[in-house]
Amino acid sequence: MSDNLPPCPQCSSEYTYEMNALMVCPECGHEWVPGGADEAAAPAGERVIKDAVGNVLSDGDTVTVVKALKVKGSVSGIKAGTKVRNIRLVDGVDGHDIDCRVEGFGAMQLKSSVVKKA
Ligand SMILES: [Zn+2]
Numbered sequence: 001m002s003d004n005l006p007p008c009p010q011c012s013s014e015y016t017y018e019m020n021a022l023m024v025c026p027e028c029g030h031e032w033v034p035g036g037a038d039e040a041a042a043p044a045g046e047r048v049i050k051d052a053v054g055n056v057l058s059d060g061d062t063v064t065v066v067k068a069l070k071v072k073g074s075v076s077g078i079k080a081g082t083k084v085r086n087i088r089l090v091d092g093v094d095g096h097d098i099d100c101r102v103e104g105f106g107a108m109q110l111k112s113s114v115v116k117k118a
Contacts, residue, residue, distance in 0.1 A: 006034060049089050049097050055117040057098070061087050063115035071105055078102055083118060084110070 005016050008025035009032060016025050023034050049057045052066050062085045069078040088099040096109035 047089070047091070047097075049112045051116050052113055053116055057087065057089060057112060057115075057117060059088050062118040063087055063098070063100075064118045065110070065114060066116050067114055069110070069114060071108070074105065078105060084115065087115075 005014075005018065006023065007014050008016050008023075008028060008030055010025060010030035011028040013025050013027035015027060016023050018024070018034075019031075021033060022031050024031050051057055051063060057063065062083060065078055065080055065082040065084065068080050071077045082102065084098075084100045084102055086100070089097060090099040090109065091097065092099065092109045095111050095113075097112050098110045098115065099107070100110060101107050
Protein backbone atom coordinates (compact mmCIF):
# COMPACT_ATOMS: atom_id res chain seq x y z
CA MET A 1 0.00 0.00 0.00
CA SER A 2 1.64 3.17 -1.16
CA ASP A 3 -1.44 5.24 -0.43
CA ASN A 4 -1.00 7.20 2.72
CA LEU A 5 -4.41 8.28 3.87
CA PRO A 6 -4.62 11.07 6.41
CA PRO A 7 -5.78 10.19 9.92
CA CYS A 8 -9.22 11.27 11.09
CA PRO A 9 -9.10 14.94 12.12
CA GLN A 10 -11.77 14.19 14.72
CA CYS A 11 -10.41 11.19 16.59
CA SER A 12 -6.99 10.64 14.94
CA SER A 13 -7.96 7.14 13.86
CA GLU A 14 -5.69 5.71 11.18
CA TYR A 15 -8.37 3.43 9.79
CA THR A 16 -9.79 6.01 7.46
CA TYR A 17 -10.85 5.21 3.92
CA GLU A 18 -11.87 7.05 0.80
CA MET A 19 -15.44 7.03 -0.42
CA ASN A 20 -15.94 8.95 -3.65
CA ALA A 21 -14.48 12.38 -2.92
CA LEU A 22 -14.90 11.99 0.81
CA MET A 23 -12.72 10.59 3.53
CA VAL A 24 -14.59 8.49 6.05
CA CYS A 25 -13.61 7.46 9.55
CA PRO A 26 -15.18 4.16 10.64
CA GLU A 27 -14.35 4.81 14.29
CA CYS A 28 -16.28 8.00 14.91
CA GLY A 29 -18.26 8.28 11.68
CA HIS A 30 -16.68 11.59 10.71
CA GLU A 31 -16.72 12.41 7.01
CA TRP A 32 -14.64 15.13 5.42
CA VAL A 33 -13.13 16.36 2.20
CA PRO A 34 -9.42 15.62 2.10
CA GLY A 35 -7.38 18.78 2.08
CA GLY A 36 -10.24 20.71 3.62
CA ALA A 37 -12.25 23.52 2.11
CA ASP A 38 -9.98 26.13 3.65
CA GLU A 39 -7.07 24.78 1.63
CA ALA A 40 -9.03 24.54 -1.60
CA ALA A 41 -6.96 27.23 -3.29
CA ALA A 42 -3.71 25.41 -2.61
CA PRO A 43 -3.96 21.63 -2.53
CA ALA A 44 -1.85 20.00 0.13
CA GLY A 45 1.79 19.80 -0.83
CA GLU A 46 1.43 22.14 -3.76
CA ARG A 47 2.61 25.67 -3.36
CA VAL A 48 2.61 28.21 -6.11
CA ILE A 49 6.07 29.70 -6.49
CA LYS A 50 6.45 32.72 -8.72
CA ASP A 51 9.49 34.32 -10.23
CA ALA A 52 10.48 38.00 -10.05
CA VAL A 53 7.85 39.04 -12.59
CA GLY A 54 5.03 36.76 -11.49
CA ASN A 55 5.43 33.73 -13.77
CA VAL A 56 4.54 30.51 -12.02
CA LEU A 57 7.58 28.26 -11.73
CA SER A 58 7.58 24.50 -11.80
CA ASP A 59 10.06 21.69 -11.38
CA GLY A 60 12.39 21.32 -14.34
CA ASP A 61 12.09 24.92 -15.50
CA THR A 62 15.04 26.90 -16.78
CA VAL A 63 15.40 30.30 -15.19
CA THR A 64 17.66 33.30 -15.52
CA VAL A 65 19.11 35.04 -12.48
CA VAL A 66 17.95 38.66 -12.63
CA LYS A 67 20.45 40.20 -10.25
CA ALA A 68 24.00 39.60 -9.15
CA LEU A 69 24.16 37.27 -6.18
CA LYS A 70 26.91 36.92 -3.65
CA VAL A 71 28.07 33.37 -3.11
CA LYS A 72 30.02 32.28 -0.10
CA GLY A 73 33.54 31.34 -1.12
CA SER A 74 33.30 32.95 -4.54
CA VAL A 75 34.86 36.27 -5.48
CA SER A 76 32.68 36.93 -8.48
CA GLY A 77 29.41 35.48 -7.30
CA ILE A 78 26.60 34.68 -9.68
CA LYS A 79 26.17 37.28 -12.37
CA ALA A 80 22.84 38.63 -13.50
CA GLY A 81 21.77 36.78 -16.61
CA THR A 82 23.17 33.44 -15.50
CA LYS A 83 21.00 30.61 -16.77
CA VAL A 84 20.00 27.91 -14.33
CA ARG A 85 18.59 24.72 -15.78
CA ASN A 86 16.31 22.13 -14.30
CA ILE A 87 15.31 23.85 -11.08
CA ARG A 88 13.51 22.03 -8.31
CA LEU A 89 11.01 23.79 -6.11
CA VAL A 90 11.57 23.21 -2.43
CA ASP A 91 10.31 24.44 0.89
CA GLY A 92 13.63 25.98 1.73
CA VAL A 93 14.96 27.93 4.65
CA ASP A 94 14.55 31.69 4.74
CA GLY A 95 12.55 31.94 1.51
CA HIS A 96 15.01 29.96 -0.58
CA ASP A 97 12.46 28.02 -2.56
CA ILE A 98 14.50 26.87 -5.54
CA ASP A 99 16.99 24.04 -5.41
CA CYS A 100 19.34 23.98 -8.38
CA ARG A 101 22.81 23.56 -9.75
CA VAL A 102 24.52 26.66 -11.01
CA GLU A 103 27.26 26.02 -13.51
CA GLY A 104 30.60 26.79 -11.94
CA PHE A 105 29.11 26.98 -8.46
CA GLY A 106 27.42 23.65 -7.86
CA ALA A 107 24.28 22.86 -5.95
CA MET A 108 22.62 25.72 -4.13
CA GLN A 109 19.30 27.21 -3.18
CA LEU A 110 17.99 30.45 -4.59
CA LYS A 111 15.03 32.65 -3.86
CA SER A 112 12.36 32.67 -6.55
CA SER A 113 12.35 36.47 -6.30
CA VAL A 114 15.80 36.69 -7.93
CA VAL A 115 15.05 34.61 -11.01
CA LYS A 116 12.96 34.92 -14.12
CA LYS A 117 11.55 32.05 -16.11
CA ALA A 118 13.60 31.62 -19.30
ZN1 LIG B 1 -12.70 9.49 13.58
